[in-house]
Amino acid sequence: MRAEIIAVGTELLLGQIVNTNAQYLSRGLAELGIDVYYQTVVGDNKRRLIEAIGIARGRADLLVFTGGLGPTQDDLTRDALAEYLGRGIELHEPTMDKIMKMFAGRGGAFIESNRRQALLVEGATPLRNDTGLAVGNALNADGTFYLLLPGPPREMKPMFDNDGSAWLREQLGPAYSLHSVMLKFAGIGESMLEDLLLDLIEAQQDPTIAPYAKEGEVAVRVSTKAASIEEAALKLEPTLVKIRDRTEAYLFAEEDVPIEAAVVRLLTAQQRTLALAESCTGGMVSELVTTVPGSAVVYRGGIVSYSNEVKMRQLGVSRELLEGDGAPGAISAETALAMAEGARSALDTDFALSVTGNAGPAAAEDKPVGLVYVGLAERGRETRVEKLQLSGDREGIRLRATKRALYMLWQSLSGQRRD
Amino acid sequence: MRAEIIAVGTELLLGQIVNTNAQYLSRGLAELGIDVYYQTVVGDNKRRLIEAIGIARGRADLLVFTGGLGPTQDDLTRDALAEYLGRGIELHEPTMDKIMKMFAGRGGAFIESNRRQALLVEGATPLRNDTGLAVGNALNADGTFYLLLPGPPREMKPMFDNDGSAWLREQLGPAYSLHSVMLKFAGIGESMLEDLLLDLIEAQQDPTIAPYAKEGEVAVRVSTKAASIEEAALKLEPTLVKIRDRTEAYLFAEEDVPIEAAVVRLLTAQQRTLALAESCTGGMVSELVTTVPGSAVVYRGGIVSYSNEVKMRQLGVSRELLEGDGAPGAISAETALAMAEGARSALDTDFALSVTGNAGPAAAEDKPVGLVYVGLAERGRETRVEKLQLSGDREGIRLRATKRALYMLWQSLSGQRRD
Structure with missing residues (x-):
């Protein structure tokens, strides 16, 4: 039709x-x-x-x-x-x-x-x-x-x-109905994901495999036509197994939900709590987490530390890190680490994420636009920091940094963290 | 054409x-x-x-x-x-x-x-x-x-x-070019604004007057065709004067910018600083303020107090307000006031905005979905609190509460505050 x-x-x-x-x-x-x-x-x-x-x-x-x-x-x-x-x-x-x-x-x-x-x-x-x-x-x-x-x-x-x-x-x-499963990925770009699945995509007939990117996340839709849900599941499963095998480290949901929803779901199931410390994302991580109904049970709160005073006073980042010749500065791995640990300790949670960087439009502290550090503090484990070099405009950089931070947390919650 | x-x-x-x-x-x-x-x-x-x-x-x-x-x-x-x-x-x-x-x-x-x-x-x-x-x-x-x-x-x-x-x-x-001025309003709904301008809208010929609503704000575009910018300005001005006269208390810009940009501009011009304390908006006010390039000069930071512990510990809201029989609770005018004053004092700024309420989907503290309090603390003036009953889904309520809080701040900065 x-x-x-x-x-x-x-x-x-x-x-x-x-x-x-x-x-x-x-x-x-x-x-x-x-x-x-x-x-x-x-x-x-x-x-x-x-x-x-x-x-x-x-x-x-x-x-x-x-x-x-x-x-x-x-x-x-x-x-x-x-x-x-x-x-x-x-x-x-x-x-x-x-x-x-x-x-x-x-x-x-x-x-x-x-x-x-x-x-x-x-x-x-x-x-x-x-x-x-x-x-x-x-x-x-x-x-x-x-x-x-x-x-x-x-x-x-x-x-x-x-x-x-x-x-x-x-x-x-009934025979004409299309059935499909949406697979959602984070921590991987569209082209890298396509590379991982290239032979499957090129050989596809039924089910079909359609990758696409949207709002800082990557998705693959696997579809088939079938007369019933049971028949569709039988036809889809072999392809899903192959994709899961190759992408386990990035596959955060098998339905069309954003990563913030997957993270809130895991925190809720594990009864663990979250705090946030944001600089360049300015509250975007917090805003996305709180779009999820029920997030109030696991999300205690966050600090948007848009100035060095707030980083010091509310998050306990030391002045020596932020100011003076040779100091790493606000946009640094050291500051991301101190922000995450400071937020976790101030809000007394199991996890805290931090984001600090330069979202543009101009260089700051002589650091290039798109340089962002994300940190994850976790009760009983060593704090991790990742350095990112992101491209795009101000909102694009902020969104990608936000999704990357949520991906770090998802790795820990889902047992995908490897250190 | x-x-x-x-x-x-x-x-x-x-x-x-x-x-x-x-x-x-x-x-x-x-x-x-x-x-x-x-x-x-x-x-x-x-x-x-x-x-x-x-x-x-x-x-x-x-x-x-x-x-x-x-x-x-x-x-x-x-x-x-x-x-x-x-x-x-x-x-x-x-x-x-x-x-x-x-x-x-x-x-x-x-x-x-x-x-x-x-x-x-x-x-x-x-x-x-x-x-x-x-x-x-x-x-x-x-x-x-x-x-x-x-x-x-x-x-x-x-x-x-x-x-x-x-x-x-x-x-x-050249004679066919359309020239237009976009007027942006906050603190007023589309239908109330149309009422204020009804005779002008009904009698319009040249210039044309087109109101519309988008993303929690209301706009009116006034347009005319003219051979030059100068000729257009002469044709537009009499209509603009009439609209300005009637809508001064709500008209925050004569170009297509959101209210967060107008607020950051006024704060910058007046060299005054801002802090935020957000509950139900979950960081949305902060996120919007920091979309504006240059906001770092005037915006010190914010606290997202999604739990009562954070309201008490980071914002100094007293336990008596939040807990116990007969306490006003987290969703109350008293708490909005304490949050705004707490944020202003903790972050040592000229202004602080607070938002607390129920964005849904379910009632909280027996308070209905859509009930929101916004507060404005200001150095040297009495703290104001407004009670809102907003409609829409979770994201709609959060967006309207955010825009309303920014409007309160704009009123103070632009001299439209009347108390």
Whole structure:
């Protein structure tokens, strides 16, 4: 099945928002084994929308729309498709009831335009909206499939993942479903990982092996089409075993989670605690760790020591390390070590990570942009420090340093630390 | 002039990356006064690419391509356009020299496929690539304009901003250029700001007034078309004066910068220093402040007090506030106040901000999700605390709390504090 994603909204054409829906749907459709051939964005204009439908109809079997299901006169997707297909519009009573109840609950007067959110193209299957009002539409007309989803991602995503995917699976039949496992890696670059797996990648047929890099981490998706989860597991396992064998030291998860989530999970399971001492990352390690719900159980807190005074006063780094001729300075292995040990001792935790370096844009202490030291202090073990030379802009350097520090901690927690 | 943006790349159709290029170009074209009618994404397939060019040619005057200019056999944009137009391909010698020099400098053998990056569609104007190898193409063929840009954003953006925009301005002539001023607001929601400006927004003609919200901040773009910067300034000023009059208490910048940049700028100008004490934001305030180059001069450091022990030990919050029956608890105005004063005193700064609250997903201390207190301690003034009830998911709550804390500091620094 060939799909085209059509995002409807003038705000996309003005560049006011990024079309993240297209990415989300492309991935979701790929997981169902459906190939996306085109993505199109068109404004809130009925004539142009109908033209776009006509073009897409000629080159795809499934048209997935986002946007244009809301209450205003600019929300035209439903009307445009009905006009294109020569069908009428009908009211979806359960959605209408839900809308009326919401207005009654708020005590406000019913605004007539909201009725539009309960409308379906004649003959369409309604798709439940758990996070908003507008009902979705699913339709098979003359062998072409149409899926109409809302524009706001917080409505679109659950509708696609629930009723939308279920409806598509029904149309496809079971044998077409794609099953995949996402492997997440840290402490290794994309090209080095590809080298480790090169013969597998080059010889791949079924399962397929697709490596990619995102936000300071590297991932490999291993996929196969199968009629059931059990059959998929049998087909995937031999390839997974080979990859695990070669990449054990870097493979931190077999699902799509970031390394901070893997680290919080291990700390929780082992009932061990963490403190942080950050300079050039400025709180980014802490910010990422605390994005994980439940992190409060294992993460005690951190010190952002953006000045030498704070390094001395809050972390106990000695003045001799930081100041004076011949001193190693704030950006040094010695300071990274003292920061990690100082944070662990001040916050009385099992582990402490430290990061100090130059994220740019200009050289500092005559140290080049991208030079970063990360330290790991651990109760009962020797403190480790790693020296990194990172490339990229300020945010890129900070992100890579953050992920590298979390990788050091993961090595210790997972038994991969080798010293 | 009507434009269509065509992004070329199978990785977009697989959902491996988000098409941020389309947003960047849509905004950039809008600033030049060019309307974008469609955005299209097509894979690395010559036949489908040529079909997409044909469709776009029929509904737009300007086709802006991203991607498909690299060295591999999958990079097909240049070839597809040449084939569509019935033109040949020619070598751009300066780019070829640059590529050869790069290989010589690296001491590696020249890889023949890299020659492709120096190719132009016959008759095209070359566009300089300052951050990569592939040369861009600009072309006017039979009244349709074509702009071929690389796919990687770090190559595409400077090429569009420099040679690409300059070439488009030449084709448009001066009178068509759009000039705009971005006004940035904090401490006020999008709908309240729209209320304040409603009569201006409804009566707008020239200049236009476009409000929008992004990443916890609210912005208004005021735009006009003019032949020169001076003429534009004359046309924009009366509208800007009216907006400034009504929104002074919230207007923190007249350019597209985030509030953390405005705050760092004011601290630097006033030679005053900042400390932070964060609980539920987990380091996000610190992380944002330190994204600003030069923040090290005014930002001393911060404490992320994710546990009560750290609040007591590092910030001097008293145990009576945090523990025991009838104590206000960690999520309280009293604790926010003690955290801010504790951080200011421990780090010896002019200002300290504090944030404590419940970002979810579950209630904590019987306090609802979204309840957040922000505090501001200031040398020589009384400490302020604000109570917020924020909505959204965990990251949304954290971001809004962060921006609100920075707004409190901006009020003091800009003389808008009224107590």
